[in-house]
Every structure is written in C-alpha cells, then in structure tokens.
Amino acid sequence: xxxxxxxxxxxxxxxxxxxxxxxxxxxxxxxxxxxxxxxxxxxxxxxxxxxxxxxxxxxxxxxxxxxxxxxxxxxxxxxxxxxxxxxxxxxxxxxxxxxxxxxxxxxxxxxxxxxxxxxxxxxxxxxxxxxxxxxxxxxxxxxxxxxxxxxxxxxxxxxxxxxxxxxxxxxxxxxxxxxxxxxxxxxxxxxxxxxxxxxxxxxxxxxxxxxxxxxxxxxxxxxxxxxxxxxxxxxxxxxxxxxxxxxxxxxxxxxxxxxxxxxxxxxxxxxxxxxxxxxxxxxxxxxxxxxxxxxxxxxxxxxxxxxxxxxxxxxxxxxxxxxxxxxxxxxxxxxxxxxxxxxxxxxxxxxxxxxxxxxxxxxxxxxxxxxxxxxxxxxxxxxxxxxxxxxxxxxxxxxxxxxxxxxxxxxxxxxxxxxxxxxxxx
Numbered sequence: 204x205x206x207x208x209x210x211x212x213x214x215x216x217x218x219x220x221x222x223x224x225x226x227x228x229x230x231x232x233x234x235x236x237x238x239x240x241x242x243x244x245x246x247x248x249x250x251x252x253x254x255x256x257x258x259x260x261x262x263x264x265x266x267x268x269x270x271x272x273x274x275x276x277x278x279x280x281x282x283x284x285x286x287x288x289x290x291x292x293x294x295x296x297x298x299x300x301x302x303x304x305x306x307x308x309x310x311x312x313x314x315x316x317x318x319x320x321x322x323x324x325x326x327x328x329x330x331x332x333x334x335x336x337x338x339x340x341x342x343x344x345x346x347x348x349x350x351x352x353x354x355x356x357x358x359x360x361x362x363x364x365x366x367x368x369x370x371x372x373x374x375x376x377x378x379x380x381x382x383x384x385x386x387x388x389x390x391x392x393x394x395x396x397x398x399x400x401x402x403x404x405x406x407x408x409x410x411x412x413x414x415x416x417x418x419x420x421x422x423x424x425x426x427x428x429x430x431x432x433x434x435x436x437x438x439x440x441x442x443x444x445x446x447x448x449x450x451x452x453x454x455x456x457x458x459x460x461x462x463x464x465x466x467x468x469x470x471x472x473x474x475x476x477x478x479x480x481x482x483x484x485x486x487x488x489x490x491x492x493x494x495x496x497x498x499x500x501x502x503x504x505x506x507x508x509x510x511x512x513x514x515x516x517x518x519x520x521x522x523x524x525x526x527x528x529x530x531x532x533x534x535x536x537x538x539x540x541x542x543x544x545x546x547x548x549x550x551x552x553x554x555x556x557x558x559x560x561x562x563x564x565x566x567x568x569x570x571x572x573x574x575x576x577x578x579x580x581x582x583x584x585x586x587x588x589x590x591x592x593x594x595x596x597x598x599x600x601x602x603x604x605x606x607x608x609x610x611x612x613x614x615x616x617x618x619x620x621x622x623x624x625x626x627x628x629x
Contacts, residue, residue, distance in 0.1 A: 212238050216260035219283045222599055228284035231258070233275070252276060292355055293321035294339050334362040341365055347373070364405055379432055428475050429456040453576070487518040495539060507533070541580075551584055560619060564603050564611050571595070578614050584621035585614060 212234040251273035267276040297318045430443035459471040489510040499508030536545040541555040582588040598607035
C-alpha cells in the first residue's frame with residue numbers, strides 16, 4: 204500500500220446533478236485508477252471495491268452499496284456522472300460563443316477549446332463535413348421551437364434523419380390544425396344558462412364546462428386556449444395538461460398560449476370557450492377577448508365606432524350583460540394584460556411591473572422558479588435577455604451568488620428603463 208504515500212485521492216462527495224459534476228468525477232476517477240495501479244502487485248490480492256468505497260461520501264456510496272464487485276460499481280458511477288453530450292447543441296454553443304467584457308483573447312481561446320471537447324469532431328471526408336454543417340444550420344434556423352426540441356432529443360442525428368423527422372413533425376402539425384371544429388348550435392346553450400355558468404364559475408372558481416352541453420348530446424370539439432388545438436371540452440384530453448410552461452413555469456398550458464405572467468385559472472375556461480365562439484359566430488372584427496375582458500380597436504375613430512356598435516348589438520342579441528362601471532370607451536391609451544397600449548406603441552404596464560421591481564432576491568428554488576417565470580414573460584423588453592439571465596439559471600446556492608445577484612438587479616433595472624416599441628401596422 205506504499206502507493207498511497209504519493210497519490211492522494213479526494214473523497215467523491217459531489218452529487219451527479221451538481222455543477223461541474225462531470226469534471227470532478229473524471230478527475231477523481233483518474234486519481235483512483237492511478238492509486239490502484241500503484242498499490243497493485245502480481246503477488247498482492249487487492250480489494251479494489253473496498254478501496255473505491257473508502258473514497259466515497261455516504262450519499263454517493265448509496266448509489267453502489269448493493270453492488271458486490273469493483274467493475275460493476277465503477278460502471279454504475281460512470282453512467283451517473285458521464286452523461287452523453289448532445290453533439291448538435293454543443294456545436295451550437297461553440298458557434299455562438301462570444302468574447303465577453305473583461306475576458307482577454309487568451310481566455311476566450313481556452314473557452315472555445317473547452318467547448319469543442321463536447322462537439323465530437325472526427326476525421327471525416329468533405330461530404331460528411333458538409334452534411335454535418337447543413338444539419339446544424341437547419342436545426343438552428345428552424346422557426347418551430349417544438350420541432351427543434353424534438354430534434355435535439357436525438358443523441359445521434361444525421362442530416363437526412365433531421366430532414367425526415369422535421370418534415371414528419373411539420374406535416375403532423377398541419378394535419379392537426381386542419382381538423383374542423385364543431386361549434387355549438389344556437390339551441391345547445393341557452394343564454395340564461397351561459398350567464399349563470401359565468402357568474403357561478405367566477406364566484407366559486409369552478410369549471411362548469413359539462414353544464415353547457417345537453418345530456419345525451421354528442422361531445423363537441425372546442426378550440427382549446429391551453430394547447431391551441433381542438434378537442435373535447437375536458438382538460439383531461441388536452442395534450443398540455445401535464446406540460447410545464449417555459450415562460451411562467453406553471454403546468455397546464457404551452458408557452459405559446461401563456462397569457463399572463465402569473466398563469467391563468469381553469470375555473471372560467473367554459474366562459475372563455477363561449478366568448479371565443481361568440482366572436483367567431485358574429486364575425487366581430489377588431490375584437491379580442493381574454494375571459495370577460497373585451498378589447499375593440501380600429502385604425503381610426505370611424506372604424507372603431509363601427510366595430511363597437513357591431514359588438515354591442517351582438518351582445519344585446521345574446522343577452523350578455525356588460526359591467527358599465529368597469530367599461531372604458533373611445534380612449535387612445537389602454538392598460539391591457541400587463542401592457543400599456545397606445546397608438547403605434549406598446550410598453551409594460553408600470554403598475555404590473557411594480558410587484559416584480561420590489562421583489563427581493565429569491566431565497567429558495569421555489570422563489571427562483573417564480574421570478575424566472577416573471578422575467579421570461581417580460582423578456583421582449585430586455586435586450587440580450589438570454590445572456591443576462593444565464594447567471595440566475597445556473598445558480599444553485601442561496602443566498603444568490605455574486606454573478607446571479609448582479610443578473611437579478613440588472614434585469615430589474617432593464618425593465619424599469621424599458622422603452623416604447625413601435626407597432627408596424629403594415
């Protein structure tokens with residue numbers, strides 16, 4: 204055992220999901236092999252499993268405590284720590300890396316060399332090199348985040364496989380969107396029932412979607428506000444019911460249909476479906492609805508007034524009651540769903556920003572997820588948002604690390620200074 208005098212192997216106490224776990228494990232594994240080789244002699248029976256166990260923390264040892272031989276134990280640790288890198292994404296990181304402020308050329312070049320290790324560059328011919336370059340450019344340039352995500356799930360992806368998979372997914376999306384939506388007939392839902400459903404759902408936070416269909420009537424397909432598709436008016440049939448939104452972090456809807464930074468409630472879904480059908484059935488132009496918040500707009504006063512009168516007549520015909528105390532007519536600036544909208548411009552609503560601006564730094568993972576969701580909702584107002592939020596995304600300690608705290612404060616300052624965005628009406 205004289206080899207131990209020269210080789211000091213640190214205890215492996217980092218968990219597989221910790222930052223830099225791959226780097227730490229690789230170094231530890233090399234040190235352990237060197238120790239075993241140094242103390243192993245032809246005439247010596249060395250218990251390598253015992254040596255391995257002595258260099259693991261109790262938490263890490265629990266991963267191999269039921270394994271009775273060294274080779275199986277080290278293989279199990281390798282499977283936990285040495286996750287296979289996604290070649291396409293690794294090359295994307297390499298291609299988009301930039302020299303940051305305060306980083307000299309030498310440090311930047313070392314960063315690029317480190318990034319290149321995960322890119323799986325091999326000695327290939329010109330044709331293979333071209334196909335890989337086209338594959339990477341194809342995935343980067345896709346307009347659909349959903350298709351790009353599916354392609355990045357593949358550990359091994361050729362150019363042809365990327366083309367075929369993307370084509371299949373795109374056609375499936377087109378086919379799904381072409382399904383006809385059967386709208387309810389005029390006698391399916393009585394106007395009095397609709398008013399009762401809306402009032403009861405708003406007061407009790409319930410979903411009365413089943414109440415708007417006649418007993419024994421065929422189940423109708425409805426446009427879903429959570430997934431964007433068409434299915435039976437039952438959340439169990441929604442493909443987004445278990446999906447976590449990439450914007451707000453809450454489950455139950457796709458990011459594309461995330462309406463508010465704080466998420467939306469399922470209790471008034473029946474009324475949302477009704478009001479969408481109401482607008483479509485009456486061909487109301489320039490009319491948008493979020494639950495019972497109806498917005499009517501026009502390019503000028505004449506067009507606005509014409510569309511307003513059409514809406515009021517349709518509402519009267521369907522015996523819908525408007526809350527006059529909360530209604531605002533003929534204005535040039537409007538607060539709408541977290542935004543301040545005026546002629547030709549839009550910016551965040553200062554009143555909605557105030558709770559976020561006054562929030563202290565997060566002190567737990569739960570608070571961090573909530574704040575990240577809020578920032579993501581307002582990301583369009585923050586220049587270079589993805590770069591600025593990186594320190595917060597990679598933070599794993601509380602209180603926040605220095606870079607993460609700086610990122611948190613910078614993002615809030617950018618929101619305070621957010622400028623107007625011009626609306627191109629062409």
